[in-house]
Amino acid sequence: MRNQALTYAQNNHTKALLALQELLRIPSVSALPEHQADMQQAAEWLVDKCTAIGLQNAQILPTGSHPVVYADWLEAGPQAPTLLIYGHYDVQPVDPLDEWETPPFEPTIKGDNLFGRGTSDNKGQFFTHLMAAGAYLQSSGKLPVNIKFMLEGEEELGSPHLGDFVEKHQALLQTDAALISDTPILDPQTPVIVTGVRGLAYFEILMRGSKRDLHSGGYGGVVENPLNAMAALLAALRGPDGRITVPGFYDDVRTLTPTEREALNNGALTAPGVLAESGAPALWGEADYSVAERIGIRPTLDVHGIKGGFIGSGQKTVIPATASAKVSMRLVPHQNPQKIARQFTDYIHHLAPDTMETSVETLSMADSAVVDLSSTAIQAAAQAYKQGFGREPLYVREGGTLPIVAMFGQILHTPVVMMGLGLPDDGLHAPNEKFHLPNFYRGIETAIHYYDIFSQARAK
Amino acid sequence: MRNQALTYAQNNHTKALLALQELLRIPSVSALPEHQADMQQAAEWLVDKCTAIGLQNAQILPTGSHPVVYADWLEAGPQAPTLLIYGHYDVQPVDPLDEWETPPFEPTIKGDNLFGRGTSDNKGQFFTHLMAAGAYLQSSGKLPVNIKFMLEGEEELGSPHLGDFVEKHQALLQTDAALISDTPILDPQTPVIVTGVRGLAYFEILMRGSKRDLHSGGYGGVVENPLNAMAALLAALRGPDGRITVPGFYDDVRTLTPTEREALNNGALTAPGVLAESGAPALWGEADYSVAERIGIRPTLDVHGIKGGFIGSGQKTVIPATASAKVSMRLVPHQNPQKIARQFTDYIHHLAPDTMETSVETLSMADSAVVDLSSTAIQAAAQAYKQGFGREPLYVREGGTLPIVAMFGQILHTPVVMMGLGLPDDGLHAPNEKFHLPNFYRGIETAIHYYDIFSQARAK
Numbered sequence: 035m036r037n038q039a040l041t042y043a044q045n046n047h048t049k050a051l052l053a054l055q056e057l058l059r060i061p062s063v064s065a066l067p068e069h070q071a072d073m074q075q076a077a078e079w080l081v082d083k084c085t086a087i088g089l090q091n092a093q094i095l096p097t098g099s100h101p102v103v104y105a106d107w108l109e110a111g112p113q114a115p116t117l118l119i120y121g122h123y124d125v126q127p128v129d130p131l132d133e134w135e136t137p138p139f140e141p142t143i144k145g146d147n148l149f150g151r152g153t154s155d156n157k158g159q160f161f162t163h164l165m166a167a168g169a170y171l172q173s174s175g176k177l178p179v180n181i182k183f184m185l186e187g188e189e190e191l192g193s194p195h196l197g198d199f200v201e202k203h204q205a206l207l208q209t210d211a212a213l214i215s216d217t218p219i220l221d222p223q224t225p226v227i228v229t230g231v232r233g234l235a236y237f238e239i240l241m242r243g244s245k246r247d248l249h250s251g252g253y254g255g256v257v258e259n260p261l262n263a264m265a266a267l268l269a270a271l272r273g274p275d276g277r278i279t280v281p282g283f284y285d286d287v288r289t290l291t292p293t294e295r296e297a298l299n300n301g302a303l304t305a306p307g308v309l310a311e312s313g314a315p316a317l318w319g320e321a322d323y324s325v326a327e328r329i330g331i332r333p334t335l336d337v338h339g340i341k342g343g344f345i346g347s348g349q350k351t352v353i354p355a356t357a358s359a360k361v362s363m364r365l366v367p368h369q370n371p372q373k374i375a376r377q378f379t380d381y382i383h384h385l386a387p388d389t390m391e392t393s394v395e396t397l398s399m400a401d402s403a404v405v406d407l408s409s410t411a412i413q414a415a416a417q418a419y420k421q422g423f424g425r426e427p428l429y430v431r432e433g434g435t436l437p438i439v440a441m442f443g444q445i446l447h448t449p450v451v452m453m454g455l456g457l458p459d460d461g462l463h464a465p466n467e468k469f470h471l472p473n474f475y476r477g478i479e480t481a482i483h484y485y486d487i488f489s490q491a492r493a494k
Numbered sequence: 495m496r497n498q499a500l501t502y503a504q505n506n507h508t509k510a511l512l513a514l515q516e517l518l519r520i521p522s523v524s525a526l527p528e529h530q531a532d533m534q535q536a537a538e539w540l541v542d543k544c545t546a547i548g549l550q551n552a553q554i555l556p557t558g559s560h561p562v563v564y565a566d567w568l569e570a571g572p573q574a575p576t577l578l579i580y581g582h583y584d585v586q587p588v589d590p591l592d593e594w595e596t597p598p599f600e601p602t603i604k605g606d607n608l609f610g611r612g613t614s615d616n617k618g619q620f621f622t623h624l625m626a627a628g629a630y631l632q633s634s635g636k637l638p639v640n641i642k643f644m645l646e647g648e649e650e651l652g653s654p655h656l657g658d659f660v661e662k663h664q665a666l667l668q669t670d671a672a673l674i675s676d677t678p679i680l681d682p683q684t685p686v687i688v689t690g691v692r693g694l695a696y697f698e699i700l701m702r703g704s705k706r707d708l709h710s711g712g713y714g715g716v717v718e719n720p721l722n723a724m725a726a727l728l729a730a731l732r733g734p735d736g737r738i739t740v741p742g743f744y745d746d747v748r749t750l751t752p753t754e755r756e757a758l759n760n761g762a763l764t765a766p767g768v769l770a771e772s773g774a775p776a777l778w779g780e781a782d783y784s785v786a787e788r789i790g791i792r793p794t795l796d797v798h799g800i801k802g803g804f805i806g807s808g809q810k811t812v813i814p815a816t817a818s819a820k821v822s823m824r825l826v827p828h829q830n831p832q833k834i835a836r837q838f839t840d841y842i843h844h845l846a847p848d849t850m851e852t853s854v855e856t857l858s859m860a861d862s863a864v865v866d867l868s869s870t871a872i873q874a875a876a877q878a879y880k881q882g883f884g885r886e887p888l889y890v891r892e893g894g895t896l897p898i899v900a901m902f903g904q905i906l907h908t909p910v911v912m913m914g915l916g917l918p919d920d921g922l923h924a925p926n927e928k929f930h931l932p933n934f935y936r937g938i939e940t941a942i943h944y945y946d947i948f949s950q951a952r953a954k
Contacts (some may be wrong), residue, residue, distance in 0.1 A: 065808030126810055175705070191808055231713065236809045245773025247924030251692065251894025252678070254794035254824055255736070256768055256785050258778035262732065263799035269729035272722065276715070278622055310717055313705025318718035318849045325716050334714035337721035339803035344820065348525030348651055349696045349857045350586055351822055351895075352798055352923045360804065361810055364714055389778045395808045434711025435811075464707030469931045 035174045036486040042173035042480045043165065050165045050478065051148075051245045051471070053083065057123070057157050058141040058150045061120055061465065064100050064123070064124035064190050073100045073187055076123045081105070082187055083191060087164060087185065088171030095203070098195035100187030104206070108180045115492035116180040117485065118209035120438055121216065122189035125152035126463045133465035146471050153469035154460035159215040160185060162455060162474060165483030178489035182209060186438070192236060192398025193437040200438075200445045210492060211411035213484070215477065217432050217454030220302050225419040225427040225480075227412060228452035229328065234400035234435040235366030235374045237392045239267070239382055240358045241390040242253025248353040258389035260345050260357035267385050268337055268359055273398075276320045278335045278363065280381045286368040290331055293394075298326045311458050330431025334364045362398075364433060371399035400437035401444075409449035414488040419453060421487075422480025453480070495634045496946040502633035502951045503625065503938045505825070510625045511931070513543065513607075516582070517617050518601040518610045524584035524650050526558050533560045533647050536583045540645055541565070547624060548631030549643065555663070558655035560584060560647030564666070567631065567642050568640045575841035575952035576640040576907070578943065580898055581620020581676065582649035585612035593925035602752065606931050613918035613929035619675040620645060622915060622934060626941030638949035642669060649676075651695060652858025653897040660898075660905045669889045670904045670952060671871035673944070677892050677914030680762050682930055685879040685887040685940075687872065688912035690790065693825030693862035694895040695834045699727070699842055700818045701850040708720065708813040718849035720817035721802055727845050728819055736780045738795045738823065740841045746828040749793055758786045771918055790891025792826045820857075824893060831859035860897035861904075869909035874948040879913060881947075883941025886912075913940070 043050070062076035063069040077094050079366075084092035085104035092105035103123065108116070128138040128151050139149035148158065161181070170177045184207060186196055200207060219226040245262040254479040273279050290298070303326040305317055319328045328334070342357030344350035364379070365371060379394045386392035405412065407429065419427040432452070439450050455477040461467045503510070520537035523529040537554050539946040544552035544565035552565035563583065568576070586838040587596040588611050596602040601610035608618065623643070630637045644667060646656055660667060679686040703720040704713075733739050750758070763786040765777055779788045790796070802817030804810035823838070825831060839854045846852035865872065867889065892912070899910050915937040 046791070065807065065810065111802055115903070126812075127804065127806055129804065129806070135816065155723060182893055227663070234811070236811070243774055246921055246926070247773045248772060249894060249922045249924070250794070250796040250822060251824060251892070252789065252918065252922070253768070253772060254796045254893060255779045255788040255792055256777055257774045258878075261794045261800060262728065262795075265725040265797060265800070266730035267726035268722065296766045306538075308713070312708060312713060312717045314703055314849060315717055315851055316715045316848045318847075319715045329712065334710070335722075336710040336719045336813055337716045337803070338710070338809040338814075339805040340721060340725070340800040341805035343797070343799035344589070344819075345799040345801040346587055346589070347524065348587075349649075349820065349822070350525065350798055350923060351696070351796070352586075352695070353796055354798075355924075359903045360803075360809060362710065362809070364711060389774060391775055430713070434709060434715060458712065458948075461706055462712070463810060464709070464815075 035170065035178060038173035039169040039482045040221035040479055043169040043482060047475055054158060054161045055141045056071055057161065058152055059139055061139045063127050065127050077101050077103050077187060080123060083164065084183065087168030088169060093149060095189065097199045099373055101239060102187065103185040104125065104183065107171065110177055110180045114179050115210040115488055116182065117488060118182045118184060118207055118212045119163045120212055120214045121185045122156045122187065124187045124190050125187050126190050130465060135466055147466045147468040147469055149466055151467055153467055154456040155462040155467065156189065156216045158469035158474055159455050159477065162215060162477035163481050165478045166485065167481060169478065178486045182207065192234060192303065192400055194398055195443050200441050204445060207446055208359055209448050210448065211488065212448050212450045214436065214438065214450065214452050215454050216436060216451045218456040218458050219454055220428055222457065223423060223425055224472060225423045225425065226302060226430045226454065227415055227427045228432040228454065229407060229429050230367065230404035230431045231402060231439050232373055232401045232433055233369060233437045234362055234398065235333055235365060235371045235378065236362040236397040237378060238358055238360050238395045238397055240356060242356045243390050244355050247355050250351040250353050253353055257353060258387065259353045260390060261354060263390050263438040264340060264357040264359055267382065268350045270385050271335055276318065277454050277466050278333065280377050282377045283374065286370065287333060287366055288368055295327060298330050298431055299324050300428060302326065302430045303329055306392055329433035331366055333366050333369060337361050364435065365402050367402045367404055369402065371401060375399060400435050401440035403439035405452065406449055410491045411451045411488060414484060414491050415451045416455045417487050421483040422476050440451045495630065496942060497754055498628040498633035500939055503629040503942060504799045507935055514618060514621045517621065517833040518612055519599055520843055521599045522584050522586050524648055525587055531670055533584065535649060537561050537563050539585060543624065544643060547628030549565065549627065557648065557659045557809050559688045559846065560766060562647065562659055564643065566642040567627065570637055570640045574639050574949055575670040576642065577948060578642045578644060578667055578672045579623045580672055580674045581645045582616045582647065583645050584647045584650050584763060586650050587616065595926055608931055609926060609929040611927055611930045613927055614916040615922040615927065615934060616649065616676045617666065618929035618934055619915050619937065622675060622937035623941050624714055625938045626945065629938065629942060638946045642667065643925065646785045652694060652860055655856055656898060657901050662899050664905060667906055669906065669908050671948065672908050672910045674896065674910065674912050675914050676896060677912045677917050678916040679914055680888055682917065682933060683883060685883045685885065686890045686914065687875055687887045688865035688892040688914065689867060689889050690891045691862060691896045691899050693829060693831055694740045694822055694860045695825060695831045695838065696818050696822040696857040697838060698818055698855045698857055700816060700853045702816045703850050704815050710811040710813050710908045713813055716853050717813060718847065719813045720850060721814060723850050724800060724817040724819055727842065728844050731795055736778065740837050742837045743834065747793060747826055748828055755787060758790050758891055760785050760888060762786065763789055773883065789893035791826055793826050793829060795821065824860050824895065827862045827864055827936065831861060835859060860895050861900035862904055863899040865912065866909055871909045871948060872910045874944060874951050875911045877947050878940050878944035881943040884935050
C-alpha cells in the first residue's frame with residue numbers, strides 16, 4: 035500500500051503543485067478585515083479539496099472568528115491508530131508590498147523555489163499531508179491509519195479561539211498523536227524534529243500626548259512628543275546586555291543542566307550560520323548564551339512596529355497626538371503568559387511619563403511547549419524522515435510559537451510531532467516568501483512513510 | 495484711497511471667500527510626488543488671480559523644484575516705497591486622513607471657521623494681501639506703495655531652493671521691507687508681531703539590521719531588531735531633563751539677559767494656556783525655562799515618524815530588515831544648521847550599534863532669525879494692527895521656522911515684518927486645520943491699512 039502511494043505521488047508532482055498554487059492564489063490574510071471573504075473562500079476550497087482526494091466528513095467548523103476546516107478518514111480498522119494532522123490556511127499580511135519581486139498571491143516558480151505568501155508558512159507544508167493522504171486513497175482506496183485533518187485560520191493572529199475550539203471538540207479530535215508540519219529544517223537535505231516551541235505574549239502600547247496633532251515649532255519643548263516618549267519607553271524594556279527589564283520576568287525561567295545545554299548545541303544553529311543567512315552586520319543578544327540557546331531556551335522581546343506621525347517621503351514637522359507600538363515577547367517553558375502580561379502592563383504604567391495617557395492592550399498569548407522525545411510518534415518521525423530525506427533528523431528547540439502544541443498536550447493529552455519542511459531562508463512573514471519545491475515532494479513522501487511507520491509501531 | 499479700498503473690501507467678503515475656496519480645493523501638497531500636477535495648477539491659478547485683480551507681470555518663475563509665483567504693481571510713483579509680500583501656496587500632507595471631519599480639500603464653513611488643509615497655513619493668510627491689493631486696484635486703480643508678491647511652493651519642504659532663487663532674483667525682489675503673514679496671533683482679538691523665528695535641521699536616520707525581514711521566533715534574541723535599536727538611539731538623543739545630548743549642540747546658544755527674558759515673558763504664551771489649548775496631560779521641557787522661553791529661545795528635538803515593521807491592525811511577529819526615523823531640531827540664533835548637521839550625524843554614528851548599518855540623510859536646513867523692532871516697517875505694522883484689530887499687538891518669539899526670514903535679511907538686506915493672522919488652535923500640519931473667518935476679513939483690512947501707513951512713514 036505504501037509503495038503504491040509513493041508511486042502515485044511521484045507520478046503526480048504537477049497535479050499536486052497546481053493544486054497548491056490554486057490555494058496560494060486565495061489571499062487568506064487573517065489579520066486584515068478586508069480579507070474576510072478570502073478567508074471563507076480558502077476554507078471552502080479546502081473542504082472541496084479534502085472531499086476530492088477521498089477524505090470524508092469534510093466541513094467548516096465555526097470558531098469565535100475564522101473557522102476551522104475539518105476532514106477525516108476513519109476506516110483503517112480497529113487495530114489502526116489515529117493521527118491528527120494540524121495546519122493553518124491563514125497567512126501573514128504582505129506589506130511592504132513594494133519589496134516583493136513577484137506578486138505575493140500569484141505563486142511563481144523560479145528555479146527550485148515557489149515564491150508567494152503562504153508557500154512555506156503554512157499552505158505548502160500542510161499540503162504535503164493532503165497530497166500524501168490523497169496518494170494512499172487514490173492508489174489503494176485506503177490508508178494505514180485513521181486520519182483527521184484540522185486546518186485553522188487564526189494561527190497568524192496567535193490562535194485566539196483555538197483553545198476553546200479544541201476543548202469543545204475534544205471527542206471529535208481524539209487521537210493517538212498530533213502531527214504538525216510548520217517548522218524549519220536545517221537545509222534541503224537535513225531534516226529537523228522540533229523538540230519545543232516558545233510561548234508568546236503580544237501587546238500594543240498606546241500613548242496620547244495631546245488632543246490633536248501639534249506643530250513642532252509651536253509646541254516642541256513644551257508638550258512632550260509621543261514618539262519621543264515611546265522611544266524612551268521601548269528603549270527601557272531591555273538592558274544593554276540584552277536582558278528584558280520587566281520586573282519578575284525571569285522568575286520562572288529555569289536554568290538548564292549542562293547536559294541539556296549540550297544537547298541544544300548540536301550544530302544545527304550556529305553563529306556563523308545565522309550571520310550569513312540573515313545578512314546581519316553582527317549578531318546580538320545575551321553574551322552568556324549560545325545562538326542555539328538564545329533562540330531555543332531564552333525569552334526575547336521585539337518591537338514590531340511604531341505608529342504615529344509622518345512616514346511618507348519628504349518632511350513634516352508634526353508632534354503627533356498619539357503614538358502606538360506593537361511589542362511581543364517569546365516565552366520559554368514555565369513562564370506563564372498571563373503572569374507576564376500583568377508584569378508587562380504594570381511595568382509600562384510604571385515607566386510611562388505623566389506627560390502621556392498610556393494604555394496597554396494584550397493582543398494574544400500562547401504557552402510554550404516541550405516534546406516528549408521518547409514517544410512512539412517521535413520515533414516514527416525519525417524513521418520517516420530517514421526514508422524521505424535519506425538522512426537522520428537533528429533535534430532542535432524552535433524559537434517560534436505554535437499555540438496549538440501546548441493546547442494539544444494540555445487538552446487532548448496527545449504527543450505532538452513537529453516534522454517541518456521549511457528552510458531557514460524561506461522568508462516567513464517577509465516579502466518574497468518561498469518554499470523549496472524538492473522538499474514539497476520529499477515532504478509528501480515523508481508523510482506517506484510516516485503514516486505507515488506510525489501505524490505499524492502503534493499496532494505492535 | 496485707503497477708505498475706498500476698505501469699503502471695497504467690506505462689500506466683497508463673499509467674493510474673497512469664494513476665491514480662497516477655489517485655491518484651497520487644489521491639493522498642492524509639495525511633499526508628495528503624486529501632487530506634482532496640483533502644484534503646477536495652484537501656481538497657474540495664482541498667476542491668473544494676480545492678473546485678474548490688477549497686478550502686473552504675473553508669472554511662474556522656476557526654481558530647482560516647485561516654482562515661485564511672482565506678480566507686482568510698480569506705479570506708485572518715485573516717492574513711494576516698495577513692499578515685498580511673501581507667502582507659500584504649498585500645504586502639508588493630510589494624513590491621518592481618517593481623522594478629518596470634513597474633506598481636507600473641500601473647504602467647509604462651520605460657524606466662524608473655514609476648515610481645510612492650507613486654510614491657515616498659508617493660503618488663507620497670504621490671500622488677505624492679494625485681496626487687499628485687489629481692493630485698492632479695483633476701487634482706485636492704484637496702490638499707495640509699489641508692491642511685489644512672491645509666493646513659493648516649497649515652504650513645507652523647508653524651502654530647499656529658495657535661497658538660490660532669492661540670490662538669482664535679487665534685483666527683481668529689491669524692496670524697502672518684506673511682509674509675511676504666516677504666524678499665529680494670540681487670540682481672535684489680540685494681534686502679534688513675531689520678533690524672531692527658530693531655525694531647523696531635519697534628518698532621516700536609516701538602520702538596516704538584516705538583508706530581509708525576519709521572523710521574531712527564529713531570530714529574536716540573536717539578530718538585533720532595527721526598531722528596538724532605533725528606539726534606543728532616539729531615546730539617547732535627549733536627557734531626562736529635556737536637554738539635547740548631541741555633543742556641542744549648545745555651544746553657540748547665547749544666554750539672554752534678564753531684561754530680554756522678561757520681555758519674552760509678556761503673558762502671550764503661558765503654561766496654563768498651552769496646557770488647555772493642547773490638551774496635554776502635563777507640560778514638558780527644560781525646568782529652568784518658562785514656556786515662552788522654551789518655545790522662543792531654546793532649541794528642541796522632535797521625532798516625527800518611525801517607519802518599519804507592521805502597523806496595521808492585528809499582529810505580525812516581524813523583525814523588519816530596516817527602520818527609519820524622521821527627526822528635526824529647532825535651532826535658535828547663532829546656532830549654525832550646517833554645524834548642527836555635522837554634530838548630529840557624527841553623534842548618530844557614535845551611538846549606532848555594530849548590529850546595524852546606519853546612515854543619516856539631511857532633509858533640510860534653515861537659519862533662525864530675529865527682527866529689528868526699531869524699523870519703520872515694524873512700527874507701521876503695530877499701527878496697522880491697531881487699526882485692523884482695534885488693539886495693540888504683542889511681541890512674541892515664534893517657535894516655528896520660516897527659512898525666508900533669514901534669507902531676506904541676509905540676501906536682500908531688508909527688514910522683515912511678520913504680522914500673522916492664524917490662531918494657536920488652527921491645527922497647522924494636523925487634521926481639521928481651520929482659519930478663523932473674522933480674521934480673514936480683519937486681515938484684509940489690516941493689510942489695506944499697512945500699505946498706506948508704511949507708504950506715509952517711508953515717504954516722510
